[in-house]
Amino acid sequence: MNTEKSQLLFEKSRNIIPGGVNSPVRAYKSVGMTPPFIKSAQGSKIIDVDGNEYIDYVGSWGPMILGHAHPEVVSEIKRACEDGTSYGAPTEKELMLAEIIIDAVPSVEMVRMVSSGTEAVMSAVRVARGFTGRDKVLKFEGCYHGHSDGLLAKAGSGLLTTGVPDSAGVPADYVKNTIVAPYNDCDELENIFKRYANDLAAVIVEPVAGNMGVVQPKEGFLALVRELTLKHGVILIFDEVITGFRVSFKGAQGYFEIEPDMTVFGKIIGGGMPVGAYGGRKEIMSVISPIGPVYQAGTLSGNPIAMAAGIKTLEILRDNPHIYKSIEEKAVELEKALLDSSKQYGIPLKVNRMGSLLSGFFTGEDVTDLKTAMKCDVEHFRKYFRNMLQSGIYMAPSQFEAIFVSSAHGKEDIEKTISAVDYAFSKL
Structure with missing residues (x-):
């Protein structure tokens, strides 16, 4: 070779x-x-x-x-490019893709487009904190949720490959509100809730871990996460950057029939182009600016080329x-x-x-x-x-x-x- x-x-x-x-x-x-x-x-x-x-x-x-x-996706991309590659303004395509996502995933009532999975996770966590008025977030060892400072603790993917357990350049204050639990450990999960339930804004989890290799949830694990978060008013965020529209058209939550409060999606909703999204219950998403106090913005959010690719990709999956x-x-x-x-x-x-x-x-x-x-x-x-x-x-x-x-x-x-x-x- x-x-x-x-x-x-x-x-x-x-x-x-x-x-x-x-x-x-x-x-x-x-x-x-x-x-x-x-x-x-x-x-x-x-x-x-x-x-x-x-x-x-x-x-x-x-x-x-x-x-x-894929020829149909490429055709839509070419057609969209002929109309201009970026506007920084609302387009009908944003609405069309949002409607497809909401129709497919029952737990999502409103959705906000962003430009990457990392940005989507970072924003979803901010929304959860804004909605609950709490600071702490629980994540699980080996689950990777992008490279935002507060979540680079016991992460997977490249961090495991390179043997870097954390990242330099992340102040201790950024991760002091991040609690890390073993994935699939129900006993430890219950112990953490006994200690921190009233301080937790959110639990974020890959419903099927994909960044320490594929690791399925043990029977009852996701159900317990859902039970505890509901009991204590904690926002449950499913990171479906990998599993969304991949495990099933309704994602892992559709496969396991467990509805989170919020969901994070990745590049599959843009046909592989740079895009992400986060969504959830309307009452939660309504705290986002410009209708609420939680600020999040992005010039390229809802980019028309990515929207066109995503619409066609999800239509093909939906119809086949x-x-x-x-x-x-x-x-x-x-x-x-x-x-x-x-x-x-x-x-x-x-x-x-x-x-x-x-x-x-x-x-x-x-x-x-x-x-x-x-x-x-x-x-x-x-x-x-x-x-x-x-x-x-x-x-x-x-x-x-x-x-x-x-x-x-x-x-x-x-x-x-x-x-x-x-x-x-x-x-x-």
């Missing part, structure tokens, strides 16, 4: 971009490689600047559920419910291939899957929280990742991320991936 151009670009980038990348996990530091620089993408494939083609299971970290450059069944079936095939190969070659592996999301953990212990996730053999993952990439399979360069299956992955893609899995395990 030729990587000459990628290596050259990476060396140049390192001189003018911190680490040579604009998001840490892209650096391939944890797998000891030079990241491929991507030139183009179409359907299930991406092509790097050296001409190497890969089957893509990153999907821009989840939102490309229809695959890359078989997509969810199809991508889950493909994920099941990959899950079986991973487990079969691990058994054949005697490599300890656990696979967690939720719909079209899955993670293979190099451990013999069930992965149910951050503590068990961190017991994985990252050296095994590093070798496995290298072998998969050499076979033309593009995955996240981290043990603590998910594989995302899209509707663009065809039978040949799955068969080639299964063969690559067997080869990768045979080399371990």
